[in-house]
Amino acid sequence: MAAETKTGTFVDEICTIPGGESIKLCIQCGTCTASCPNANKMDHTPSELIAMARAGMKKEVLSSNAMWYCLSCYMCTVRCPRGIHQTSLMHAFESLSIKEGLVHTKTVTPTMYRLFNHFCNLGVLPELWFMTRFYLATNPLRAWRMIPTAFALLKHGRLSIRSRKLSPSGSSQLKAILKKSESLGGGI
């Protein structure tokens, strides 16, 4: 049956991601949803997402806004009676959603994460440039509104214009590692 193959493939795909294989154990008790500080902001709750994924609703799951509201607070994970790593599932949905080009259009969190990743791959996160680039990329108006906060941080010596740099050999080592990982299926 076509639907069954479809179900099989999406769940299988999730199972290949580290932490994803636990999805099969869910008993739909709803504990994760009840524990989630952001469940009321999500278009589908954490336990719903699992049920949908298991029903093969790949497109609906991956275009949901739910995982982008996940805080990685791990409350669901420590409370799940079946030992399911719900937080890891959320991360898995995020990376699959980017891979499949199904990212929810109304959330800017993916942009922030991608930009963050861009800086991490350079080795260090320069907070000031990260925030500036993010606000300019998503909502220039907020860049204006953030100026007082940024100013307060600067005044207290908490934002640097300079950023920490890796040594030249460390930085080419890191590049070589990431290049290899990309050839093995990592990267974006």
Added chain:
Amino acid sequence: MKYYTYFPGCSCSSEGGARAYDWSTRAVSKVLDFELKELYDWNCCGSTPSGSVDELGAFCLATRDLALAEKAGLDMVTPCSACYVIFNRTNEYLKQYPRLKEQVDESLAAGELKYNGTVRVRHTLDIIINDIGYEAIKEKVKKPLEGLKIAPYYGCQVVRPGFGFDHPEDPQSLEKLIASIGGEATRFSLKTRCCGGSLIISEEDIALDLTHKLLESASSNGADCIVTVCPLCQTNLDAYQSHVNKKFKTDYRLPVFFFTQLMGLAFGIPENELGIKKGIVSAKKVLAKYV
């Protein structure tokens, strides 16, 4: 003397927004007789966002640091709860998922590195309460923080998903630590609820709701200030407190400290060495009796 490899993470690096945490940690280490040797040429651990975007790449970022640390053969200590989770999860996953390990190994080999999985990664709070201990801390107190009401905020990742040193929902180490420096820990039922994390940047309204609840809970229990163990939590509660006040028409003025800053004050270390003035919410009034 105890020795550790030290991973400050971006926020606590010399260029980071939480350098007060770094300063105070180092100042306290001198008093308590342990040495933190900064990992040479470390890179950003990747944190949660990278894992969501590029999982293999994120594991490679973290593993490079672990491989560098392995050469020294010491426990690696980090003051950042996010780094703490990332490194521990990386260790766990490399053991659990052979295919992932293979790919990470192959990537690291391209940089002539190898990681054997032997580095134990610990949070600064863990080594201070377990390796040093409350009794040793008590002995060093010169100016007990008598009468200071402190809300103990753990946040999420120092206790969850849980790498072993305290309870995931009702931890007690900060309360005991506060008692050992003479302060008074207030009740704080939301002490392990999330502060909003990095969503403060992309979804400020949602994160402010969470931060608001924390400030409300701390202040209704009579706290004079909040103590944190993570640079991101500190930033959310401190630098965004004025945003909360504006949005919810409140008037919170709760200084937010790193636990190492309060320890330093109790040990009689001058406040400028602890970066007390780096706080956005002024601590002047609250600390008038103690500095």
